[in-house]
Amino acid sequence: MxxxxxxxxxxxxxxxxxxxxxxxxxxxxxxxxxxxxxxxxxxxxxxxxxxxxxxxxxxxxxxxxxxxxxxxxxxxxxxxxxxxxxxxxxxxxxxxxxxxxxxxxxxxxxxxxxxxxxxxxxxxxxPRLPAETGPAPDAAQLAGILGLEVRDIGFDGHRPGRWGAPVSFCHVPVRTRAALDRIRVDTRWFAETFAAIGEDHPAIFAYSRETVDPAAAFHARMFAPGLGIAEDPATGSAAAAFAGTFARFDRPPDGTHAVSIEQGFAMGRPSRIDLGVTMAGGVVTAVTIGGxxxxxxxxxxxx
The missing domain is CATH 3.10.310.10 (Diaminopimelate Epimerase; Chain A, domain 1)
Structure with a gap:
Protein backbone atom coordinates (compact mmCIF):
# COMPACT_ATOMS: atom_id res chain seq x y z
CA MET A 1 0.00 0.00 0.00
CA PRO A 127 -9.40 25.80 20.38
CA ARG A 128 -8.67 27.03 23.89
CA LEU A 129 -7.87 30.37 25.49
CA PRO A 130 -4.41 30.83 27.02
CA ALA A 131 -4.03 29.86 30.67
CA GLU A 132 -1.10 29.66 33.04
CA THR A 133 0.19 26.11 33.36
CA GLY A 134 2.37 26.48 36.46
CA PRO A 135 5.35 28.37 37.84
CA ALA A 136 8.34 29.08 35.62
CA PRO A 137 11.95 28.40 36.59
CA ASP A 138 13.66 31.50 37.95
CA ALA A 139 15.70 33.88 35.81
CA ALA A 140 19.01 32.37 36.89
CA GLN A 141 17.92 28.85 35.93
CA LEU A 142 16.57 30.00 32.57
CA ALA A 143 19.72 31.98 31.86
CA GLY A 144 21.76 28.85 32.56
CA ILE A 145 19.59 26.70 30.28
CA LEU A 146 19.90 29.24 27.45
CA GLY A 147 23.57 30.12 27.90
CA LEU A 148 22.74 33.73 28.79
CA GLU A 149 23.38 36.09 31.69
CA VAL A 150 20.68 36.80 34.27
CA ARG A 151 20.70 40.44 33.15
CA ASP A 152 19.55 39.27 29.69
CA ILE A 153 16.23 38.00 31.09
CA GLY A 154 13.29 40.41 31.25
CA PHE A 155 12.32 43.78 29.78
CA ASP A 156 9.52 46.36 30.14
CA GLY A 157 8.09 44.50 33.12
CA HIS A 158 7.89 41.19 31.21
CA ARG A 159 8.84 38.20 33.36
CA PRO A 160 9.11 34.47 32.57
CA GLY A 161 5.89 32.47 32.78
CA ARG A 162 4.36 29.20 31.62
CA TRP A 163 1.27 29.42 29.44
CA GLY A 164 -0.68 26.95 27.32
CA ALA A 165 -3.49 27.11 24.75
CA PRO A 166 -3.49 24.14 25.38
CA VAL A 167 0.16 23.13 24.64
CA SER A 168 2.39 24.53 27.39
CA PHE A 169 5.41 26.78 26.77
CA CYS A 170 7.72 28.67 29.07
CA HIS A 171 7.79 32.23 27.72
CA VAL A 172 11.14 33.87 28.40
CA PRO A 173 11.52 37.60 27.71
CA VAL A 174 15.04 38.41 26.48
CA ARG A 175 16.24 42.00 26.60
CA THR A 176 17.87 42.19 23.15
CA ARG A 177 17.84 40.39 19.83
CA ALA A 178 21.62 40.06 20.11
CA ALA A 179 21.09 38.03 23.29
CA LEU A 180 18.48 35.87 21.51
CA ASP A 181 21.05 35.18 18.80
CA ARG A 182 23.57 34.05 21.46
CA ILE A 183 21.32 31.34 22.89
CA ARG A 184 22.96 27.93 23.18
CA VAL A 185 20.70 25.41 24.90
CA ASP A 186 21.99 23.11 27.65
CA THR A 187 19.67 20.16 26.99
CA ARG A 188 20.53 18.26 30.19
CA TRP A 189 19.91 21.27 32.45
CA PHE A 190 16.79 22.01 30.38
CA ALA A 191 15.28 18.58 31.11
CA GLU A 192 16.33 18.44 34.76
CA THR A 193 15.09 21.94 35.58
CA PHE A 194 11.62 21.41 34.10
CA ALA A 195 11.30 17.86 35.45
CA ALA A 196 11.71 19.37 38.91
CA ILE A 197 8.55 21.44 38.38
CA GLY A 198 6.57 18.59 36.79
CA GLU A 199 6.94 19.46 33.08
CA ASP A 200 7.60 16.27 31.12
CA HIS A 201 7.93 17.78 27.62
CA PRO A 202 9.21 21.31 28.25
CA ALA A 203 9.43 23.94 25.55
CA ILE A 204 10.89 27.46 25.76
CA PHE A 205 9.59 30.35 23.66
CA ALA A 206 12.16 33.12 24.04
CA TYR A 207 11.21 36.54 22.70
CA SER A 208 12.35 40.14 22.40
CA ARG A 209 10.85 43.42 21.23
CA GLU A 210 13.90 44.04 19.03
CA THR A 211 12.97 42.80 15.56
CA VAL A 212 14.43 42.44 12.07
CA ASP A 213 11.26 43.70 10.39
CA PRO A 214 10.10 47.05 11.83
CA ALA A 215 6.51 45.93 11.22
CA ALA A 216 6.92 42.98 13.60
CA ALA A 217 6.07 43.36 17.28
CA PHE A 218 8.29 40.54 18.62
CA HIS A 219 11.25 38.41 17.52
CA ALA A 220 11.21 34.85 18.87
CA ARG A 221 12.99 31.50 19.04
CA MET A 222 11.49 28.20 20.29
CA PHE A 223 13.31 25.17 21.71
CA ALA A 224 11.75 21.78 22.62
CA PRO A 225 14.51 19.12 22.69
CA GLY A 226 12.30 16.74 24.68
CA LEU A 227 9.86 16.65 21.76
CA GLY A 228 12.66 16.01 19.28
CA ILE A 229 12.74 19.67 18.18
CA ALA A 230 16.13 21.27 18.79
CA GLU A 231 14.71 24.55 17.44
CA ASP A 232 11.49 25.37 15.59
CA PRO A 233 11.33 27.92 12.76
CA ALA A 234 7.74 29.03 13.55
CA THR A 235 5.47 27.89 16.38
CA GLY A 236 1.80 28.79 16.12
CA SER A 237 0.80 27.01 19.33
CA ALA A 238 3.43 29.00 21.24
CA ALA A 239 2.07 32.20 19.68
CA ALA A 240 -1.47 31.24 20.76
CA ALA A 241 -0.25 30.74 24.33
CA PHE A 242 1.74 33.98 24.05
CA ALA A 243 -1.56 35.86 23.88
CA GLY A 244 -1.71 35.36 27.66
CA THR A 245 1.75 36.84 28.18
CA PHE A 246 0.98 39.73 25.83
CA ALA A 247 -2.26 40.52 27.67
CA ARG A 248 -0.69 40.36 31.12
CA PHE A 249 2.34 42.53 30.52
CA ASP A 250 1.34 44.86 27.67
CA ARG A 251 -2.22 45.34 28.99
CA PRO A 252 -3.87 46.12 25.66
CA PRO A 253 -7.27 47.85 25.78
CA ASP A 254 -10.49 46.07 24.89
CA GLY A 255 -10.81 45.24 21.20
CA THR A 256 -8.91 43.08 18.73
CA HIS A 257 -5.15 43.54 18.40
CA ALA A 258 -2.89 42.33 15.57
CA VAL A 259 0.52 41.16 16.82
CA SER A 260 3.11 40.11 14.24
CA ILE A 261 5.74 37.66 15.51
CA GLU A 262 8.86 36.88 13.48
CA GLN A 263 10.73 33.63 14.10
CA GLY A 264 13.22 31.30 12.43
CA PHE A 265 15.81 33.92 11.44
CA ALA A 266 18.60 32.26 13.45
CA MET A 267 17.93 29.06 11.45
CA GLY A 268 17.87 30.75 8.04
CA ARG A 269 14.11 30.02 7.86
CA PRO A 270 12.45 33.43 8.34
CA SER A 271 8.79 33.14 9.29
CA ARG A 272 5.91 35.43 10.23
CA ILE A 273 3.03 34.49 12.52
CA ASP A 274 -0.02 36.76 12.64
CA LEU A 275 -1.44 36.62 16.16
CA GLY A 276 -4.85 38.15 16.82
CA VAL A 277 -5.85 38.85 20.43
CA THR A 278 -9.37 39.98 21.35
CA MET A 279 -9.77 41.62 24.76
CA ALA A 280 -13.02 42.31 26.62
CA GLY A 281 -13.24 43.46 30.21
CA GLY A 282 -9.47 43.27 30.47
CA VAL A 283 -9.25 39.54 29.68
CA VAL A 284 -8.51 37.53 26.53
CA THR A 285 -11.75 36.33 24.92
CA ALA A 286 -10.47 35.02 21.57
CA VAL A 287 -7.16 34.16 19.89
CA THR A 288 -6.49 33.68 16.19
CA ILE A 289 -3.36 32.53 14.39
CA GLY A 290 -2.72 33.19 10.73
CA GLY A 291 -0.07 32.88 8.06
Missing part, protein backbone atom coordinates in the same frame (compact mmCIF):
# COMPACT_ATOMS: atom_id res chain seq x y z
CA UNK A 2 1.16 3.55 -0.65
CA UNK A 3 -0.08 6.76 0.93
CA UNK A 4 -0.09 10.22 -0.63
CA UNK A 5 1.75 12.99 1.15
CA UNK A 6 2.72 16.61 0.62
CA UNK A 7 5.26 18.83 2.26
CA UNK A 8 4.70 22.54 2.73
CA UNK A 9 6.63 25.51 4.07
CA UNK A 10 4.35 27.28 6.54
CA UNK A 11 4.20 30.83 7.93
CA UNK A 12 5.82 32.11 4.77
CA UNK A 13 5.07 32.78 1.11
CA UNK A 14 8.67 31.97 0.11
CA UNK A 15 9.83 28.44 -0.73
CA UNK A 16 12.61 27.12 1.56
CA UNK A 17 11.63 29.54 4.34
CA UNK A 18 9.12 29.15 7.16
CA UNK A 19 8.46 25.89 8.98
CA UNK A 20 8.39 22.64 6.96
CA UNK A 21 5.38 20.36 7.42
CA UNK A 22 4.45 16.91 6.12
CA UNK A 23 0.79 16.02 5.52
CA UNK A 24 -0.03 12.33 5.04
CA UNK A 25 -3.42 12.15 3.34
CA UNK A 26 -4.29 8.46 3.60
CA UNK A 27 -3.90 7.47 7.25
CA UNK A 28 -6.37 4.56 7.19
CA UNK A 29 -4.96 1.55 9.05
CA UNK A 30 -2.11 3.42 10.74
CA UNK A 31 -1.96 3.03 14.50
CA UNK A 32 -0.30 5.49 16.89
CA UNK A 33 3.06 3.70 16.84
CA UNK A 34 3.15 3.70 13.04
CA UNK A 35 2.28 7.39 12.87
CA UNK A 36 5.03 8.17 15.37
CA UNK A 37 7.55 6.17 13.36
CA UNK A 38 6.59 7.93 10.12
CA UNK A 39 6.87 11.33 11.84
CA UNK A 40 10.38 10.35 12.98
CA UNK A 41 11.19 9.33 9.39
CA UNK A 42 10.15 12.75 8.06
CA UNK A 43 12.05 14.32 11.01
CA UNK A 44 10.25 17.66 10.61
CA UNK A 45 8.90 19.69 13.51
CA UNK A 46 5.47 18.15 12.87
CA UNK A 47 3.78 15.63 10.62
CA UNK A 48 -0.01 15.59 10.13
CA UNK A 49 -2.09 12.48 9.46
CA UNK A 50 -5.49 13.02 7.84
CA UNK A 51 -7.87 10.43 9.28
CA UNK A 52 -10.37 8.40 7.25
CA UNK A 53 -13.15 8.90 9.82
CA UNK A 54 -14.47 12.47 9.95
CA UNK A 55 -16.76 13.86 12.64
CA UNK A 56 -19.97 15.54 11.51
CA UNK A 57 -19.40 19.12 10.40
CA UNK A 58 -15.63 18.73 10.00
CA UNK A 59 -13.71 19.04 6.73
CA UNK A 60 -11.17 16.60 8.16
CA UNK A 61 -9.97 15.16 11.44
CA UNK A 62 -6.21 15.09 11.96
CA UNK A 63 -3.52 13.86 14.32
CA UNK A 64 -0.26 15.75 14.80
CA UNK A 65 3.13 14.27 15.72
CA UNK A 66 6.58 15.70 16.36
CA UNK A 67 9.52 13.31 15.86
CA UNK A 68 9.15 12.38 19.53
CA UNK A 69 5.53 12.79 20.67
CA UNK A 70 1.92 13.41 19.66
CA UNK A 71 0.44 16.89 20.20
CA UNK A 72 -3.25 17.67 20.84
CA UNK A 73 -2.96 20.85 18.78
CA UNK A 74 -0.31 22.81 16.89
CA UNK A 75 -0.33 25.98 14.85
CA UNK A 76 1.77 25.44 11.75
CA UNK A 77 0.19 22.01 11.11
CA UNK A 78 -3.26 23.61 11.32
CA UNK A 79 -2.37 26.45 8.94
CA UNK A 80 -0.55 24.17 6.51
CA UNK A 81 -3.21 21.44 6.50
CA UNK A 82 -6.02 23.98 6.04
CA UNK A 83 -4.26 25.49 3.02
CA UNK A 84 -3.38 22.08 1.57
CA UNK A 85 -6.98 20.81 1.83
CA UNK A 86 -8.41 24.04 0.40
CA UNK A 87 -6.09 23.77 -2.60
CA UNK A 88 -7.03 20.11 -3.06
CA UNK A 89 -10.69 21.21 -2.99
CA UNK A 90 -9.95 23.52 -5.92
CA UNK A 91 -9.98 26.91 -4.15
CA UNK A 92 -9.53 29.38 -7.01
CA UNK A 93 -7.43 32.57 -6.91
CA UNK A 94 -9.51 35.42 -5.51
CA UNK A 95 -11.66 33.03 -3.43
CA UNK A 96 -12.01 32.04 0.21
CA UNK A 97 -13.48 29.13 2.13
CA UNK A 98 -14.23 28.20 5.74
CA UNK A 99 -14.31 24.80 7.44
CA UNK A 100 -13.50 23.01 10.69
CA UNK A 101 -10.53 20.74 11.40
CA UNK A 102 -10.95 18.21 14.20
CA UNK A 103 -7.92 17.97 16.50
CA UNK A 104 -7.46 16.26 19.85
CA UNK A 105 -7.76 19.64 21.59
CA UNK A 106 -11.16 20.17 19.95
CA UNK A 107 -12.68 21.57 16.76
CA UNK A 108 -10.62 24.32 15.10
CA UNK A 109 -12.49 26.75 12.80
CA UNK A 110 -10.34 27.76 9.82
CA UNK A 111 -10.63 30.35 7.06
CA UNK A 112 -8.49 30.05 3.92
CA UNK A 113 -7.99 32.90 1.45
CA UNK A 114 -6.35 32.50 -1.94
CA UNK A 115 -5.26 35.84 -3.34
CA UNK A 116 -5.48 36.73 -7.01
CA UNK A 117 -1.72 36.20 -7.34
CA UNK A 118 -2.12 32.61 -6.10
CA UNK A 119 -0.72 33.13 -2.59
CA UNK A 120 -2.70 31.27 0.08
CA UNK A 121 -3.20 32.19 3.74
CA UNK A 122 -5.11 30.51 6.55
CA UNK A 123 -6.37 31.87 9.85
CA UNK A 124 -7.80 29.72 12.63
CA UNK A 125 -9.37 30.33 16.01
CA UNK A 126 -7.42 28.67 18.81
CA UNK A 292 0.78 31.72 4.58
CA UNK A 293 2.10 28.46 3.18
CA UNK A 294 3.56 27.13 -0.05
CA UNK A 295 3.37 23.54 -1.27
CA UNK A 296 6.89 22.20 -1.74
CA UNK A 297 6.63 18.52 -2.66
CA UNK A 298 4.29 15.61 -3.24
CA UNK A 299 4.88 11.88 -3.16
CA UNK A 300 3.86 8.51 -1.78
CA UNK A 301 4.92 6.56 1.28
CA UNK A 302 5.60 2.89 0.70
CA UNK A 303 3.82 1.81 3.93
Missing amino acids: SRRFNTLDVFTHTPLAGNPLAVVHDAAGLDTAAMQTIAAEFNLSETVFVLPEVAAGHRADIRIFTPGAELPFAGHPTVGTAIMLALMDGLAPGSRTEFVLGEKAGPVPCRVVRHTDGRAEATFTA GAVVMAEGRLAV
Whole structure:
Protein backbone atom coordinates (compact mmCIF):
# COMPACT_ATOMS: atom_id res chain seq x y z
CA MET A 1 0.00 0.00 0.00
CA SER A 2 1.16 3.55 -0.65
CA ARG A 3 -0.08 6.76 0.93
CA ARG A 4 -0.09 10.22 -0.63
CA PHE A 5 1.75 12.99 1.15
CA ASN A 6 2.72 16.61 0.62
CA THR A 7 5.26 18.83 2.26
CA LEU A 8 4.70 22.54 2.73
CA ASP A 9 6.63 25.51 4.07
CA VAL A 10 4.35 27.28 6.54
CA PHE A 11 4.20 30.83 7.93
CA THR A 12 5.82 32.11 4.77
CA HIS A 13 5.07 32.78 1.11
CA THR A 14 8.67 31.97 0.11
CA PRO A 15 9.83 28.44 -0.73
CA LEU A 16 12.61 27.12 1.56
CA ALA A 17 11.63 29.54 4.34
CA GLY A 18 9.12 29.15 7.16
CA ASN A 19 8.46 25.89 8.98
CA PRO A 20 8.39 22.64 6.96
CA LEU A 21 5.38 20.36 7.42
CA ALA A 22 4.45 16.91 6.12
CA VAL A 23 0.79 16.02 5.52
CA VAL A 24 -0.03 12.33 5.04
CA HIS A 25 -3.42 12.15 3.34
CA ASP A 26 -4.29 8.46 3.60
CA ALA A 27 -3.90 7.47 7.25
CA ALA A 28 -6.37 4.56 7.19
CA GLY A 29 -4.96 1.55 9.05
CA LEU A 30 -2.11 3.42 10.74
CA ASP A 31 -1.96 3.03 14.50
CA THR A 32 -0.30 5.49 16.89
CA ALA A 33 3.06 3.70 16.84
CA ALA A 34 3.15 3.70 13.04
CA MET A 35 2.28 7.39 12.87
CA GLN A 36 5.03 8.17 15.37
CA THR A 37 7.55 6.17 13.36
CA ILE A 38 6.59 7.93 10.12
CA ALA A 39 6.87 11.33 11.84
CA ALA A 40 10.38 10.35 12.98
CA GLU A 41 11.19 9.33 9.39
CA PHE A 42 10.15 12.75 8.06
CA ASN A 43 12.05 14.32 11.01
CA LEU A 44 10.25 17.66 10.61
CA SER A 45 8.90 19.69 13.51
CA GLU A 46 5.47 18.15 12.87
CA THR A 47 3.78 15.63 10.62
CA VAL A 48 -0.01 15.59 10.13
CA PHE A 49 -2.09 12.48 9.46
CA VAL A 50 -5.49 13.02 7.84
CA LEU A 51 -7.87 10.43 9.28
CA PRO A 52 -10.37 8.40 7.25
CA GLU A 53 -13.15 8.90 9.82
CA VAL A 54 -14.47 12.47 9.95
CA ALA A 55 -16.76 13.86 12.64
CA ALA A 56 -19.97 15.54 11.51
CA GLY A 57 -19.40 19.12 10.40
CA HIS A 58 -15.63 18.73 10.00
CA ARG A 59 -13.71 19.04 6.73
CA ALA A 60 -11.17 16.60 8.16
CA ASP A 61 -9.97 15.16 11.44
CA ILE A 62 -6.21 15.09 11.96
CA ARG A 63 -3.52 13.86 14.32
CA ILE A 64 -0.26 15.75 14.80
CA PHE A 65 3.13 14.27 15.72
CA THR A 66 6.58 15.70 16.36
CA PRO A 67 9.52 13.31 15.86
CA GLY A 68 9.15 12.38 19.53
CA ALA A 69 5.53 12.79 20.67
CA GLU A 70 1.92 13.41 19.66
CA LEU A 71 0.44 16.89 20.20
CA PRO A 72 -3.25 17.67 20.84
CA PHE A 73 -2.96 20.85 18.78
CA ALA A 74 -0.31 22.81 16.89
CA GLY A 75 -0.33 25.98 14.85
CA HIS A 76 1.77 25.44 11.75
CA PRO A 77 0.19 22.01 11.11
CA THR A 78 -3.26 23.61 11.32
CA VAL A 79 -2.37 26.45 8.94
CA GLY A 80 -0.55 24.17 6.51
CA THR A 81 -3.21 21.44 6.50
CA ALA A 82 -6.02 23.98 6.04
CA ILE A 83 -4.26 25.49 3.02
CA MET A 84 -3.38 22.08 1.57
CA LEU A 85 -6.98 20.81 1.83
CA ALA A 86 -8.41 24.04 0.40
CA LEU A 87 -6.09 23.77 -2.60
CA MET A 88 -7.03 20.11 -3.06
CA ASP A 89 -10.69 21.21 -2.99
CA GLY A 90 -9.95 23.52 -5.92
CA LEU A 91 -9.98 26.91 -4.15
CA ALA A 92 -9.53 29.38 -7.01
CA PRO A 93 -7.43 32.57 -6.91
CA GLY A 94 -9.51 35.42 -5.51
CA SER A 95 -11.66 33.03 -3.43
CA ARG A 96 -12.01 32.04 0.21
CA THR A 97 -13.48 29.13 2.13
CA GLU A 98 -14.23 28.20 5.74
CA PHE A 99 -14.31 24.80 7.44
CA VAL A 100 -13.50 23.01 10.69
CA LEU A 101 -10.53 20.74 11.40
CA GLY A 102 -10.95 18.21 14.20
CA GLU A 103 -7.92 17.97 16.50
CA LYS A 104 -7.46 16.26 19.85
CA ALA A 105 -7.76 19.64 21.59
CA GLY A 106 -11.16 20.17 19.95
CA PRO A 107 -12.68 21.57 16.76
CA VAL A 108 -10.62 24.32 15.10
CA PRO A 109 -12.49 26.75 12.80
CA CYS A 110 -10.34 27.76 9.82
CA ARG A 111 -10.63 30.35 7.06
CA VAL A 112 -8.49 30.05 3.92
CA VAL A 113 -7.99 32.90 1.45
CA ARG A 114 -6.35 32.50 -1.94
CA HIS A 115 -5.26 35.84 -3.34
CA THR A 116 -5.48 36.73 -7.01
CA ASP A 117 -1.72 36.20 -7.34
CA GLY A 118 -2.12 32.61 -6.10
CA ARG A 119 -0.72 33.13 -2.59
CA ALA A 120 -2.70 31.27 0.08
CA GLU A 121 -3.20 32.19 3.74
CA ALA A 122 -5.11 30.51 6.55
CA THR A 123 -6.37 31.87 9.85
CA PHE A 124 -7.80 29.72 12.63
CA THR A 125 -9.37 30.33 16.01
CA ALA A 126 -7.42 28.67 18.81
CA PRO A 127 -9.40 25.80 20.38
CA ARG A 128 -8.67 27.03 23.89
CA LEU A 129 -7.87 30.37 25.49
CA PRO A 130 -4.41 30.83 27.02
CA ALA A 131 -4.03 29.86 30.67
CA GLU A 132 -1.10 29.66 33.04
CA THR A 133 0.19 26.11 33.36
CA GLY A 134 2.37 26.48 36.46
CA PRO A 135 5.35 28.37 37.84
CA ALA A 136 8.34 29.08 35.62
CA PRO A 137 11.95 28.40 36.59
CA ASP A 138 13.66 31.50 37.95
CA ALA A 139 15.70 33.88 35.81
CA ALA A 140 19.01 32.37 36.89
CA GLN A 141 17.92 28.85 35.93
CA LEU A 142 16.57 30.00 32.57
CA ALA A 143 19.72 31.98 31.86
CA GLY A 144 21.76 28.85 32.56
CA ILE A 145 19.59 26.70 30.28
CA LEU A 146 19.90 29.24 27.45
CA GLY A 147 23.57 30.12 27.90
CA LEU A 148 22.74 33.73 28.79
CA GLU A 149 23.38 36.09 31.69
CA VAL A 150 20.68 36.80 34.27
CA ARG A 151 20.70 40.44 33.15
CA ASP A 152 19.55 39.27 29.69
CA ILE A 153 16.23 38.00 31.09
CA GLY A 154 13.29 40.41 31.25
CA PHE A 155 12.32 43.78 29.78
CA ASP A 156 9.52 46.36 30.14
CA GLY A 157 8.09 44.50 33.12
CA HIS A 158 7.89 41.19 31.21
CA ARG A 159 8.84 38.20 33.36
CA PRO A 160 9.11 34.47 32.57
CA GLY A 161 5.89 32.47 32.78
CA ARG A 162 4.36 29.20 31.62
CA TRP A 163 1.27 29.42 29.44
CA GLY A 164 -0.68 26.95 27.32
CA ALA A 165 -3.49 27.11 24.75
CA PRO A 166 -3.49 24.14 25.38
CA VAL A 167 0.16 23.13 24.64
CA SER A 168 2.39 24.53 27.39
CA PHE A 169 5.41 26.78 26.77
CA CYS A 170 7.72 28.67 29.07
CA HIS A 171 7.79 32.23 27.72
CA VAL A 172 11.14 33.87 28.40
CA PRO A 173 11.52 37.60 27.71
CA VAL A 174 15.04 38.41 26.48
CA ARG A 175 16.24 42.00 26.60
CA THR A 176 17.87 42.19 23.15
CA ARG A 177 17.84 40.39 19.83
CA ALA A 178 21.62 40.06 20.11
CA ALA A 179 21.09 38.03 23.29
CA LEU A 180 18.48 35.87 21.51
CA ASP A 181 21.05 35.18 18.80
CA ARG A 182 23.57 34.05 21.46
CA ILE A 183 21.32 31.34 22.89
CA ARG A 184 22.96 27.93 23.18
CA VAL A 185 20.70 25.41 24.90
CA ASP A 186 21.99 23.11 27.65
CA THR A 187 19.67 20.16 26.99
CA ARG A 188 20.53 18.26 30.19
CA TRP A 189 19.91 21.27 32.45
CA PHE A 190 16.79 22.01 30.38
CA ALA A 191 15.28 18.58 31.11
CA GLU A 192 16.33 18.44 34.76
CA THR A 193 15.09 21.94 35.58
CA PHE A 194 11.62 21.41 34.10
CA ALA A 195 11.30 17.86 35.45
CA ALA A 196 11.71 19.37 38.91
CA ILE A 197 8.55 21.44 38.38
CA GLY A 198 6.57 18.59 36.79
CA GLU A 199 6.94 19.46 33.08
CA ASP A 200 7.60 16.27 31.12
CA HIS A 201 7.93 17.78 27.62
CA PRO A 202 9.21 21.31 28.25
CA ALA A 203 9.43 23.94 25.55
CA ILE A 204 10.89 27.46 25.76
CA PHE A 205 9.59 30.35 23.66
CA ALA A 206 12.16 33.12 24.04
CA TYR A 207 11.21 36.54 22.70
CA SER A 208 12.35 40.14 22.40
CA ARG A 209 10.85 43.42 21.23
CA GLU A 210 13.90 44.04 19.03
CA THR A 211 12.97 42.80 15.56
CA VAL A 212 14.43 42.44 12.07
CA ASP A 213 11.26 43.70 10.39
CA PRO A 214 10.10 47.05 11.83
CA ALA A 215 6.51 45.93 11.22
CA ALA A 216 6.92 42.98 13.60
CA ALA A 217 6.07 43.36 17.28
CA PHE A 218 8.29 40.54 18.62
CA HIS A 219 11.25 38.41 17.52
CA ALA A 220 11.21 34.85 18.87
CA ARG A 221 12.99 31.50 19.04
CA MET A 222 11.49 28.20 20.29
CA PHE A 223 13.31 25.17 21.71
CA ALA A 224 11.75 21.78 22.62
CA PRO A 225 14.51 19.12 22.69
CA GLY A 226 12.30 16.74 24.68
CA LEU A 227 9.86 16.65 21.76
CA GLY A 228 12.66 16.01 19.28
CA ILE A 229 12.74 19.67 18.18
CA ALA A 230 16.13 21.27 18.79
CA GLU A 231 14.71 24.55 17.44
CA ASP A 232 11.49 25.37 15.59
CA PRO A 233 11.33 27.92 12.76
CA ALA A 234 7.74 29.03 13.55
CA THR A 235 5.47 27.89 16.38
CA GLY A 236 1.80 28.79 16.12
CA SER A 237 0.80 27.01 19.33
CA ALA A 238 3.43 29.00 21.24
CA ALA A 239 2.07 32.20 19.68
CA ALA A 240 -1.47 31.24 20.76
CA ALA A 241 -0.25 30.74 24.33
CA PHE A 242 1.74 33.98 24.05
CA ALA A 243 -1.56 35.86 23.88
CA GLY A 244 -1.71 35.36 27.66
CA THR A 245 1.75 36.84 28.18
CA PHE A 246 0.98 39.73 25.83
CA ALA A 247 -2.26 40.52 27.67
CA ARG A 248 -0.69 40.36 31.12
CA PHE A 249 2.34 42.53 30.52
CA ASP A 250 1.34 44.86 27.67
CA ARG A 251 -2.22 45.34 28.99
CA PRO A 252 -3.87 46.12 25.66
CA PRO A 253 -7.27 47.85 25.78
CA ASP A 254 -10.49 46.07 24.89
CA GLY A 255 -10.81 45.24 21.20
CA THR A 256 -8.91 43.08 18.73
CA HIS A 257 -5.15 43.54 18.40
CA ALA A 258 -2.89 42.33 15.57
CA VAL A 259 0.52 41.16 16.82
CA SER A 260 3.11 40.11 14.24
CA ILE A 261 5.74 37.66 15.51
CA GLU A 262 8.86 36.88 13.48
CA GLN A 263 10.73 33.63 14.10
CA GLY A 264 13.22 31.30 12.43
CA PHE A 265 15.81 33.92 11.44
CA ALA A 266 18.60 32.26 13.45
CA MET A 267 17.93 29.06 11.45
CA GLY A 268 17.87 30.75 8.04
CA ARG A 269 14.11 30.02 7.86
CA PRO A 270 12.45 33.43 8.34
CA SER A 271 8.79 33.14 9.29
CA ARG A 272 5.91 35.43 10.23
CA ILE A 273 3.03 34.49 12.52
CA ASP A 274 -0.02 36.76 12.64
CA LEU A 275 -1.44 36.62 16.16
CA GLY A 276 -4.85 38.15 16.82
CA VAL A 277 -5.85 38.85 20.43
CA THR A 278 -9.37 39.98 21.35
CA MET A 279 -9.77 41.62 24.76
CA ALA A 280 -13.02 42.31 26.62
CA GLY A 281 -13.24 43.46 30.21
CA GLY A 282 -9.47 43.27 30.47
CA VAL A 283 -9.25 39.54 29.68
CA VAL A 284 -8.51 37.53 26.53
CA THR A 285 -11.75 36.33 24.92
CA ALA A 286 -10.47 35.02 21.57
CA VAL A 287 -7.16 34.16 19.89
CA THR A 288 -6.49 33.68 16.19
CA ILE A 289 -3.36 32.53 14.39
CA GLY A 290 -2.72 33.19 10.73
CA GLY A 291 -0.07 32.88 8.06
CA GLY A 292 0.78 31.72 4.58
CA ALA A 293 2.10 28.46 3.18
CA VAL A 294 3.56 27.13 -0.05
CA VAL A 295 3.37 23.54 -1.27
CA MET A 296 6.89 22.20 -1.74
CA ALA A 297 6.63 18.52 -2.66
CA GLU A 298 4.29 15.61 -3.24
CA GLY A 299 4.88 11.88 -3.16
CA ARG A 300 3.86 8.51 -1.78
CA LEU A 301 4.92 6.56 1.28
CA ALA A 302 5.60 2.89 0.70
CA VAL A 303 3.82 1.81 3.93
